[in-house]
Amino acid sequence: MDYDLVRPVRILTGILRVFRLWPKDDTLAGEDWANWKAYSLHVPFTLLFAASMWVEVILSDDMQHTSDVLLICLTTTALGAKILNNWKLSHVAQRLLHEWSTQDQFKLKSMKEVEMFQFEHRRFTRVSIFYIMSSFAVIPFICIQPLFDFPNKLPFYMWTPFDWQNPDLFWYTFIYQVITITIVCICNVTLDAVNWYLMLHLSLCFRILGERLTSLRHGDKNVREKFLELVRLHQGLKRQARDIENYVSRSTFTQILVSSLIICFTIYSIQMSPIKQDFGRFYGMVQYLSCMVMQILIPSIYGNNVTYSADKLPNALYNSDWPDMSPQMRKFVLMFMMYLNRPVILRAGGFFAVGLPLFTKTMNQAYSLLALLLNMKK
Numbered sequence: 001m002d003y004d005l006v007r008p009v010r011i012l013t014g015i016l017r018v019f020r021l022w023p024k025d026d027t028l029a030g031e032d033w034a035n036w037k038a039y040s041l042h043v044p045f046t047l048l049f050a051a052s053m054w055v056e057v058i059l060s061d062d063m064q065h066t067s068d069v070l071l072i073c074l075t076t077t078a079l080g081a082k083i084l085n086n087w088k089l090s091h092v093a094q095r096l097l098h099e100w101s102t103q104d105q106f107k108l109k110s111m112k113e114v115e116m117f118q119f120e121h122r123r124f125t126r127v128s129i130f131y132i133m134s135s136f137a138v139i140p141f142i143c144i145q146p147l148f149d150f151p152n153k154l155p156f157y158m159w160t161p162f163d164w165q166n167p168d169l170f171w172y173t174f175i176y177q178v179i180t181i182t183i184v185c186i187c188n189v190t191l192d193a194v195n196w197y198l199m200l201h202l203s204l205c206f207r208i209l210g211e212r213l214t215s216l217r218h219g220d221k222n223v224r225e226k227f228l229e230l231v232r233l234h235q236g237l238k239r240q241a242r243d244i245e246n247y248v249s250r251s252t253f254t255q256i257l258v259s260s261l262i263i264c265f266t267i268y269s270i271q272m273s274p275i276k277q278d279f280g281r282f283y284g285m286v287q288y289l290s291c292m293v294m295q296i297l298i299p300s301i302y303g304n305n306v307t308y309s310a311d312k313l314p315n316a317l318y319n320s321d322w323p324d325m326s327p328q329m330r331k332f333v334l335m336f337m338m339y340l341n342r343p344v345i346l347r348a349g350g351f352f353a354v355g356l357p358l359f360t361k362t363m364n365q366a367y368s369l370l371a372l373l374l375n376m377k378k
Helices: 007-018 036-059 063-102 111-148 167-214 223-272 279-311 313-318 327-340 356-377
Strands: none
Touching: 007 063, 007 111, 007 167, 036 063, 036 167, 063 167, 063 223, 063 279, 063 356, 111 167, 111 279, 167 223, 167 279, 167 313, 223 279, 223 327, 223 356, 279 313, 279 356, 313 327
16 A cells, blocks of 8 residues: 555654754664754754753752743753754664655555554644644743833843843843744654654554454465564564664653653742733743643653553454464464563663553652642742
8 A cells, every 4th residue: 555654754854854853864874973063053052051041040049930940941951861862863763764664564555554544643643733832832922921021031041141131132132042942842842743653653563463463364375474474573563662762762761850840840830920910921831831741641642552552462363363274373373472472661761661650650740749849838
């Protein structure tokens, strides 16, 4: 079947190429640390912005001010870790996409498989668009409102080596922050969406493998060749699962570490902010909180789907026509079924299994930190 298996992610990788986070050469086979254009873009904006906010956190002596700074500081720091991870391992993800789109064993063989991919691609596109639009909706409410305050205030607290309240210097700092937060937002949501798609595609491949295992029939003259082909496909998917884990592990682990803190400080800032006096910032914080929750929930769902789809393979093979096959084939089926009982779990940092339990643990941790912070406030 002629269908582009990686269509939803092509726009995302194109955006990453513009921001020097994806290899331009499709034949690139290793790390690329000599990309000076990437350094010239992200060092003065993303990394310098995060460093300035950390200096502001260190110099701050007020709890509420510190929490306001950490809202964006932690997100930018996590993005810095994602950028470094992508510079190191983007060729791994690129190779996976190339295999899915070119190798014959991953091509769709029935209209049912095509319809399944089309449905999941449409749903992924809707989820990605909603997440991206929700993230971008935060920027106007946070960046425009300070312009109507007197004296003018910056959208984000950060340390500067000069007095930014000087009217001659304020606009330079303001423009720098607007440009930087736009770059941070684009890179962050795009990198997240690419990670999600890799997990989604892997789960779909396991579902297709299950459908093909169930369709094995003893009357087929080529049943042995088809079975061995499916075994090779499963071996390829297991290898790809390790590659995907290697690619998303560090970035997801960093996101998990900071997400509970970000959610905690966001709720704390919302609770301490006067709604009527600064409604724009209040709405922006609520929108920002929803994006942070989605940033943990969506990869947990896709990671959980990978494990769930792989766990269904033994039942799929059992539902095939194996009892009527030859004794030799039944032995092959039995050995492969025992092998399929090994779970496929994507882990973040080698510690946390990416799945729905991870989301609940992160939210519980955020609630515990918030309760501790409120008690300290009293």
